[in-house]
Amino acid sequence: MKFKDQFRTGWRNLSRQKLRTTLTIFAIVIGAVSVTVMLSLVTSAKGFLMSSFEKTGEDRRVIVTPVTGLSYGDARWQTWSDGTGKKIDDAAITALAAVPGVTSVTPIVGAQYYDSARSATTEVSISNSFMLGYLANGSVMRDVTHGRALEASDDSGGVLVSRSIVENLGFKDNLEGAIGQKIRLKPRKDFSEMMKDVEVTIVGIMFADGDAIDMTLKFALDTSPVFERCDGGGPNTQPTCTKESDVLRNGYPAAYINIENKDNADVIVDEVKKLGYGGAAGQEEINSQSQAFTILGAVLGGIGGIALLVAAIGVINTMVMATLERTREIGIMRATGATKSTVRSLFTVEAGVLGFMGGLFGIVLSFGVAILLNGVLNQQLEDGGISERNIITIPPQISIIVILVTTLIGMVAGRLPARRAANLDPVEALRYE
């Protein structure tokens, strides 16, 4: 019997029991949708993770720390040095820059001395903000959405400000308008003795998801007045201000390296370690986070898999019913020349069609679910100031694999009933009432 005819016969037999067929397919659809949506969520999350690391340049970053053994996530928070570990001084920066494969290096310094920022109209608290200074060579960080990166010429105190702070400063509906605006930073009370108010200029706005914290200010370490400490101020005398003395004493808390080839991160980390420092690559963070997503995907996919397993039992049930109902028909087919293998493949094809339809409708429905989820997420992304949209996509290969797998599940589930049908004794089948 030709395959085309088997397919047609299977299709026809399925449409004889529309309700039962629909319900069986529906069960497969549920399984297919859960597998598809869950796998797509995970791959989309991975893609989003990857792209946000790429945007900030963290996919090519190695963080050098005085102490060894820190993960990338911990190294990120090394914004002040207490003197332990190997001191990162200017000579160390030069040595790191000389490592082959390193495109640029900047020391970084945290600046948690300020309490509030004031624009012409509004004052906002920045006591919880993450403040970071780095060399204004513009090549290590790349996370600016409006304006420009810090430059060496920002000696008047250029500053990059994260979007949420800019919005709070009164530029919610006019982000561009914040560029070039001056803001005054007021020191914390406990620092007010040694630090004065400084005026800085917003030169760029960073997207919010850059550093896992959406309240961030970044300064040019080498030129910004933010890092000046002042002594000897009194009612009648101007204080004398110098560069951050902690740095002079303890070295930099960390240095950020930009590497040429992101697949080379391990090698660079090894080189950093040879110099006696701790080193952690952004790639490591990407890997561990995406591994977490992989595990999540396996767990969620497993749940979908169970749904598919249940659906497979439904297929077995439906096909057993079909072979029982059609016993006499099977006898007639055998009498008119159907071989055992023809009967077997007829039922297998029929079960395969159930699986295929379930997979197909499941994928179609998954696209609908993705559109709905994206609608919700897009709003949240917009509210969060993230420019990305429609981050949940269903990769074509997942669609194809899901359809293939459900078809295969149908055929495997149909095997047992199909074998039973094929092995019926034709004479008995013809006598069956």
Next chain:
Amino acid sequence: MALIQCTNLKKVYTVGGEEVRALDGVSLSVEAGDFIAICGPSGSGKSTLANVIGGLDQPDSGSVVVEGMDLAEAKDKQLSEYRNKHIGFVFQSFNLQAHESALENVISPLVLGGVGKKKERVEKGMAALARVGLTDRAKHKPTELSGGQRQRVAIARALVNEPSLIIADEPTGNLDSSRGADVMKELERLNDEGITLLVITHDPTVASRAKRVIEIKDGKITEKAGAR
């Protein structure tokens, strides 16, 4: 040479410790062009013999040789092809596929045998329906046909593949005498056209038209010459 040569066929069923000898050493040769009537009391083994000759069932021992092939030893694939190409079955209860039209029923052996394209199948199917005078009922479902018409559709199905032998197991059993006579006339005409005919019947008038009458009792043959 005989079309089909059966030698010492035996088939025993054991039900609840009791042995039932459905076939107990049956030997029979069917010549091409024959019209054989098989008679005998109920449970004597008529259907069993017909099914063995038709390749639907296999004996416990003995041989059924058709064109050099022993059906008793044949594999499923060979038996199926034999049923498909060489045999046409006609049953007492018609055994049409209820969800298919008359034409679809008739061409089903062609579909199962993978013969030709749709157009060719329809042509052959319509020709077969024409031979039983049912061209105008091609699209009807079995439930939309009378008993006699159903059996004629079954005959059309049996002959669509140009078989060498048609086996009819009590073809008139479910029909009144005049419809039964029509069906027998149809079968006899096919026999006149050269198709070998094996008819199982209880009806003496049917048996009287056969060239050969075979009497079976308790799985054993007692042959009589047919009157015609």
